[in-house]
Amino acid sequence: MNFLIYILLILFIIFDVVIIFISIEQMIHIIMNHAPSISAGLKSRQAIIDEIIKDFPNAKTIIDIGSGWGTMVNAVAKKNPNIKATGVEIMLAPFLFSYISALFKKNVKFVFGDAFKYLKNTNNKFDIGVAYLLSSEMKDVEKFLSNFDVLLALDFPIPNLEPIKKIRLHKDIIKQHWLYVYKK
């Protein structure tokens, strides 16, 4: 009985430490002006998948710039098994979670680090880039537009750059959601 209580206590402490680590990491990155790791909602994810199927059916590679917990990359890769999906995430906890989620998936890869450094250093071009970041970070995304054939930006447009398409998505209690499509 005592043994069981000790095990539960240890699990409880581990759980608390993980939650505290995630919270502190999120706070530090928000202070550094990085978007928090909030996954795009189900409807927004579906809208991106629909847009890819409708307008870019021949896309073979996609990169999520700031892939958070990996939900977007995993969802796109599942619906499009011919696409090679890459996610780059700067926060350790969401990265580890996404990395583990993709351990047995052949067409999914998660990379830990700054997505802008990754884009600068890689020779790879991507058919599609996806971004769900803060407005301030979208200015940096603009510098890397030539790395993608097309960029799908969820909710936060690139300031002062006209998208080739602006898709009105659903409205929820927080806001009207939009998908912006950019081409260099």
Ligand SMILES: C[S@@+](CC[C@H](N)C(=O)[O-])C[C@H]1O[C@@H](n2cnc3c(N)ncnc32)[C@H](O)[C@@H]1O
């Ligand atoms: C709002 S979440 C979006 C997550 C995911 N793309 C989705 O749609 O579900 C933004 C994520 O981008 C990450 N991020 C912000 N700036 C980044 C950067 N420069 N490099 C890599 N990741 C970044 C944040 O840590 C956060 O997890």
